[in-house]
Amino acid sequence: MKHTKREAEVLKAAAAVFAARGFHQASVREISNEAGISLAGLYYYFPSKADLLFRIATSAFDVILEKLEETLAGVSDPEERVRVFIQNHLEFFLNHMNEMKVVTREPGFLDGEFREIVAEKQRRYYVRSIEILGGLNATHWSAEGLRASALSLFGMINWIFTWYRPEKDGDAKRMADQMADLFLYGFVQHKNGVRHGRPNSDENASVSTVQAAAVIQQNLLKEQEKISGHPSCTRPRAGEISGGTNMSTASFEELIERARQIVATPVGEVASEWKRSHPGGKVVGCFPVYSPVELIHASGALPIGVIGGGNQIEIAHADSRFQSFVCSIVKSTLELGLTEKLKDVDGMFFQSICDPARNLASVFKRNFPKMAIEYLHLPQNMGSPRVEEYLVAEYRRVLNGLQELVGRTITDQDLERSIGLYNRSRALVRSFYEVRRKSPERLSTAECYLLVRAGTLMPVEEHIALLEAARVALDGRSVKPKDRIRVVLECSFCEQPPLELIEGLEEAGCYLLDDDFLLGWRWFLGDIVADGDPVRGLARGYLDGSVYSGVKHDLRTPKAKHLVDKVREMKADAVVILAAKFCEPALFDYALYRKALDEASIPHLALEFEEKMWVFDKARSEVETFVESMLFE
């Protein structure tokens, strides 16, 4: 199918946006911005988002197939034909990286006729590869073996978009040759028939593979030591997260993409996956708002955030247990349990943030007897001289429970090490929030959110590596500030809004200088000082070194004061109260916030959301109207 120049430009822009955001999270408006075309104009050429994806995919396949036939004509040597095949593929995709990402990842999102047509072209390409490989007459491969080989070859030539660097890896021809050699002869064999698997090889490469491997390993170890402060021996590799992204050279966008993939992983899968690589290990889920994750980590268990099912889960069973006037996160979390998605989660931490959450702990206990359910009573008489002793005792009680769960004693050294790690990850997160405060154009809220949320789904050691790489990669970024209002966002400390809504808020014209998303995972203002008594250090941190939160009922300051002070300190223009539907604590807080904001003459907008929402137009247009009223005051 031939496209006009204009259409081609739009498709290029769409590929860029789909590659960066994923099909579902990409918005047509963003594509129109990227293409420099009006929304109406875009719809004129392409009636839907699916249509864009369809055209990108079919166009890519058409071009590749056409070029393949062209370059194959006149090449009869079977091995040479394999090289041509690979080079043709790489040449196209290395010059169309976005298209490559999209075609590899996204066609599954098409359905109906679109899906069939794309699948047909994919099949044709696959069949061509089988024919070409068949030409080698490697009779030791059965039909199944041939199939697997062809698909493995595709795996190799498709995955390069995650790691390819032109300055390191050379051009398409060089890559194609290397990959063809690898595929045709394997890693140890060379085309001249010599095996190079022995130390006394006479390879004419400048550095032997043994030495090269040693250098790579050395670099990785150095990175690991830097992170954890002592020689890495128990924790697995750093510097690389599963999925192939080498973080030390990844761009900021690639790291965000990686974070996005992690965040899109269902929490149950995260638990199962971690257990596969840590046989015998335990996983403890943390329900909002704040859990003392260091205690869990010190026990050797993996703390992960169980923050509802988002918009990925249908509530079919939990509806009969919790009424319609209860917030979604309580129901979706129960749904996760009732549908066996939490089978690899060994324990859950709940705490007193509100009455439904508290009852949820009991419902969990009754319905999932194999799970170790812990309910923490975090203190509400802040400022009392009695509180520290109480909280220390409470943490020790929880620690005993964890010891029983994992079957070993947790030492003070374990705790201090865990505290050190989480101090580091939190400090890194604070640094990102600093960037948003000072130069919000450089780091979007959505990007920052993904970096923080990813941390709730991975070991803290890996999270630190991700954050450190992101921090370095962000340094190079310079973005022109847009004409947006500066906003402080409040009331999203438990149930989380969909990422699309967060992005929508920003795109509607807001720079969110601060927010309370995932507040419990960013609970401390500075480092926890263990000072010989790590449990007491954690308790003191909670009492006197933690962020303001509505669920803490700290009577030492009037409720809304922190909000008004923050707005003034950050020189924000307005406040957005973004509260989950039926969220009791947020709704109560709103009454006091509203009064205080009115008295302080700070403009504000109250919005409601549900984690499971899919339609954002209404919220978006409310914010747009609000922004306009502020910009044109």
Add this chain to the structure above:
Amino acid sequence: MAEPTKYQEQMHLMQKEMMGRYFDEMTRMAEGGPGQSAYMLISGNPVELVRAFDFLPIYPEVNALQIAAKKQALPFILKAEEMGYSIDNCAYVKADIGCFFSGRETPFGTIPLPSLILCNYVGCNVYLQWFEHLAEYYPAPIFNLDVPFVRTESGEPRPEDITYVVRQLEDLIELCEKISGKTLDYKKLQKIVALSGETGELWSKIKELTQRTPSPFDAYFDSVTMMAPLYCLRGTEECVKFFEVSYKELLAKAEAKTGPLPEERFRIVIEGPPPWPYLRTFRDMFSKWGAVAVASTYSTVGGLWEFGFRHDPLRPLESIAQHMLQWNVTNRNFLQRYEQLRRYVEEWSADALVIHSVKSCRLFSAGQGDMREYFTKELGVPTLLIESDLEDPRYFSEAQLKNRIDAFFESLEHKKLVAAKA
């Protein structure tokens, strides 16, 4: 057949008179009279300590429910909603705050401003919000009495929890001394605690009476008559007197085998607060089937005495702490409520469980679907789950409720007939 007791109906008269005096005392104070008041919450509170300082205890919950019962809640609720409170916030709070900003005048009296805002945080997180808001609207000293929730396997508070609460009570004493200008009279406190103990004893015995067949009173609808003095006047001589009279009267009824209805056809346990704006209407929906409540959880919000706990004058602070930690419905966890209801169904020989789910109160209601599941599937107890609200008149759908209640009792009746034939 016992002769008509001379205590007949004295209970009701006494109650009216006592509560009248209480509300008058409240109004006098509001109108500039002497004395100090402490705002407090019904569930698991240290009223003994408050009375030891001669503070008049004021209960915003009681004020709210009285307002609803007199069908005056809606304007106050709407006022609060105008101020920014949500349609989904607890309507007790909204009615109270609406009233607070409307001069605090009600059909039963005027509510004074507080000298002390004492938030006894016993499980209900809304308590914390409510009083936090009041403290922002009026500069009285506020004290959060943090009572750790029952969260251990044993269902008992830990020694550390008891210590924590007792130490806070000591801090509270200091604060009360500052506000009142008096020092604590320990003997007076002991006396008051002893009176609470006696009240608890009588209340337990009264509750036991409904184990008999027929039950001499309705443990839900009639309990509300007794709950008012129990909550507002616990720790006073007149309260003990009231319960002595009530016990005699109800015992006489029990021995005469008379109950609240001409015929007791069904014995039910009721879970959840009542719909105060429609109490009479709601009651009639059950009376028409001869259904009498033999036990209820709502009557234990202020305290759970039927399982043996007593306030102990020899350990006043400790027993007050235990009452707050463990012996009231709100600081106990949801599964403990299942257990409490199970005991009621078994030990009070009930035919069915009725769960009245109220939109305002998530402490009571959130998750009652799971409760129903437990009772029907695991225990085989016929269970009805109905919904309305405790304060907001807009959520009572009479026709719907009637249909559901009728259908339920029809099927229960049918089951009884079938069982009788077998």
